Amino acid sequence: MPGSIGYTIWVLGSLLEVCVVVSAIAKHSFRRYLCLNIYMLFSFLISLGRYYAFNHFGLRSSEYKYFYFYSDAVLTIFLYLALITLYLHVFDEMKVEKYVRLTAVLLLVGTVLFSYGVVQQSQNKMLTGAFFAELSQNLYFVGLVLTYILWGAILKLRETRTQLIQLVLSLGIYFSAFAATFALGNMFPNFQFFGYVVPVFGCLLPLAWAYAFWRLAPDARMAPARLAVVPR
16 A cells, blocks of 8 residues: 555554553553553554565565565454453453453464465465465454454443443454455455555554543443443
8 A cells, every 4th residue: 555645544553553552551551451452562563564574675575465464464363362351351250261261262273274274275375475364364254253242241241341342342343344344355356445445444443442541441330221222
């Protein structure tokens, strides 16, 4: 996504990622949501790495493509782990941490094996980045399903912590947007518009999380009746 618009979106997204970590530290929520903040830190560092690869090797270079697909897979795994920590927060009073962690590990391993099986007939499957691209897409789908399950659990348990609800909802919207983008991108591979849509969506998640950390107190609660209405 070269050009002034691409650079503007990249800078904006990077600044928002830094804002998430700064807001979490300032509001004493960094350790509470450690995986979320580590994900944002890694996302910022990888953005710098992608810019370096783009600037030195070019957008169509094999070096940039390898770095992009490998780093995207790593980021997706960190985001998956961040989602699991939200599960731990929602179910913290039920003492089921070990079951949540075990299920998360099994799902991650299963997704990796499934992704490998999908591309195992391809030549140079690991070096071309096909495996990592497939892994990222499959983890996004798993994350989407898990986020909606988590939202159902929030409604069922009548969870009222505003900050936690904001984090889960924004993650659900993020996964939904990317799942839709992946699907439309596969249907219309030559449509250049998606080259701008994906980075814009990438800005929305840090914006929502920065707001959650800066404006919402960790222990603030909303009226239970407001949870009965799911945003459309």
